[in-house]
Amino acid sequence: MTQSKAGPDIAPGRLHEDAYSENFSDLHPLLEPHEAQVEADRCYFCYDAPCMQACPTSIDIPQFIRQISTGNPDGSAKTIFEQNILGGMCARVCPTETLCEQVCVREVAEGKPVKIGQLQRHATDHYMAGHDATPFDRAAATGKKIAVVGAGPAGLSCAHRLAVHGHDVTLFDARDKAGGLNEFGIASYKSVDNFAQREVDFVLSIGGIELKTGMRLGDNLDLAELRATHDAVFLSVGLGGVNALNKEHESQNGVLSAVDYISDIRQAEDLARLPVGRHIVVIGGGMTAIDIAVQKKLLGADDVTIVYRRGQERMNASRYEQELAQTSGVKILTNVQPHRLVVDNGHISSIELERTSTDKDGALKGTGEYLTLAADMVFKAVGQTLVQEDLDASITIEKGRIVVSADRRTNLDDVWAGGDCALGGEDLTVTAVEDGKIAAESIHTALSEQAHATTESRERVHG
């Protein structure tokens, strides 16, 4: 390979062909049955278990683990799916170290929690390998029609629960396939073997959900029209926009959106065709920054540096994820912020960073000290935004998110919202699933009351 001084080195195929499948294999391989048995036996079957309290979807964790230990993995999976129909994906991507496993009494006692996430995967994978459909039956048809906009975790969860209650759901998604961030936004090594799509199929197997892809709100889909033609609408559109650095040369070659590139990795038929710089700089401190940084390293970049403007303890990425990055060879540089993008022949060549300090009020300011990192690629992972103009102007938005009540109702009486686009969430798959579930129950209650009121008034007229 010739290396010209004039251009950056962003050649694809930096690895031996076998290395791709190895680097992008399962982060946590499935527990073998005996391993699962031994791990399940570690569970104390706590009363009013702290893990269950910590689970955003309130899965009965002691119960499902006990079912594994008594040799009933299908029953275990049903326990999980009752609360979380995307239990399979959550088992892979949940930051369990800050949720159920953080409060596991064995974590408290000995620093070694029961591997709840991996046991959940054992049960759900076992079920999905042996069954084509979800374990639930639909209630009698209600004749109600609900539009769910966005087929990510929140939308899938909502649609499934509504279908269980006997409602008919139309599930729209802007992309050409369903799954949302499960399909396009999660690091490949967390969801191998096309799991996201297999899970979509599993969810849709309940029946009564019509999936319509390529339908984008504000494009070929209109909220007012959806409201007019459906009994209720659930918005789970996610965050379609990406925050900008607001620096000169941001539109030059090599300055990229991390979200887009992660999607490219997930959708790539051949990872060896993706361009990979030798020197990579990732700007941000969340899970997206980690996901892009680790995967670039796995694709063969020489050095990958995450630059974050505050201290490492302030990063949104969990401690576990930070360690995963560091043990993968990613450097985390903290207390620096982008100052200037340096381009050469229309392509990024380096980035100038300014060191930062935080004053006693927590305000961040530059110190006037600068450093420069060579960069063939700079990835922006500084947060995503709601594309507000796609929505109805009458919907209440605060802090760039849709305002919802405890039961995920918006200010519009026939519109609910959940997932990343709604205010107050934690931007996790599992909280999105819970949003969808809560909204579905609320929609179901509202429509049932409506039906009841209609019957009553009809009876009054005819009586």
Place this chain on the structure above:
Amino acid sequence: MADLRTNFIGIKSPNPFWLASAPPTDKEYNVVRAFKAGWGGVVWKTLGEDPAIVNVNGPRYGAIHGKDRQLIGLNNIELITDRPLEVNLQEIKQVKRDWPDRALVVSLMVPCEEQNWINILKRVEDTGADGVELNFGCPHGMSERGMGSAVGQVPEYIEMVTRWVKQHSRMPCIVKLTPNITDVRKPAQAAKAGGADAVSLINTINSIMGVDLDIMSPSPSVDGKGAHGGYCGPAVKPIALNMVAEIARDPVTHGLPISGIGGVTNWRDAAEFMALGAGSVQVCTAAMTYGFKVVEDMIEGLSDWMDSKGHTSVDQFIGSAVPNVSDWQYLNLNYIAKAKIDQDLCIQCGRCHIACEDTSHQAITNMVDGARRFEVIDEECVGCNLCVSVCPVEDCITMEPMAAGSIDPRTKKVVDKDYANWTTHPNNPMAVKDAAE
């Protein structure tokens, strides 16, 4: 290092750890390996009459597993030795000659006819073996032929055969008892009456290990059928300890030497049997689970423990716990204990709470001032020890005796310093009023 040398009814061994009559002692090869590993003695696997019996060729063992497939109970349907009598006798003779310092006892089982016993005793005596153990215990196969536990369940037969053995042999005689009876004192008394030098117990317990729900057969399954077998291993130890203690404290059999058997897996188990009166212990399942090396921990552990207690020989503690084995009616009803939870050790699993709340006395909180916290409510606690039993953390919950003179918050009564039991309790219609001092 304490002296572990043992003299059990005149049979000497370098330590009290013998291998029980069972598969590990069926052949010279195994027994020599055991002696090399350090076992103090063996009871050779039960000899019978020729032609040798046959065994099933399918599974002979079934198991109960605990966590991580730890074996906690084993059962077997193997019979007595299936090798020709002469082969066994030759090997016994050779082994005794090669290992004169080890105990070598021969287990026997022949039909209940005097002549049959005379015949076999003569041949065993010729081997130079240290003694005989009469197998009146095996609950499967042989019992269907009128031997094993079929004899052990009829005290009169035990006495009769024991008498024959003592009459026709100079060898020390141990009678091995079956636990498949209602009162183990009766067969022990019979053995003593017949002149036995000692009893050994327990043999295995009648058991079905499980049911294969796919083929609806007891497990282990031999071609679709299962038969009850003999249960042993760590799970049977409490049953064995009780039976040993019953014989040790029975006025008729008190002082009769006992070889303790039943789930001995480590030095502590052995020490417990010995504290309840056993002069030696016999081991099988632990060896069959882990190999002969387990004796090393038994020897060193017992020795270290004896050193820590100042015992220089095993005789100094054998039977030490027997005087404290009592009957319920003599337990001190004025002794009052309350559970106490060490909040620093508590990991907040809540098992103590739910066990007490659902199944006992509602004496443990789960919330205090709105926070998850488990505390004993002394006003409700009867001191039952269930919470201690279910707590996964050692020493987190303890039973604390109440001081005499203090007030029991549950009964509002003063804790009496004096001993008082049921025999004198006012609620006892049979109370011996005048006996109270």
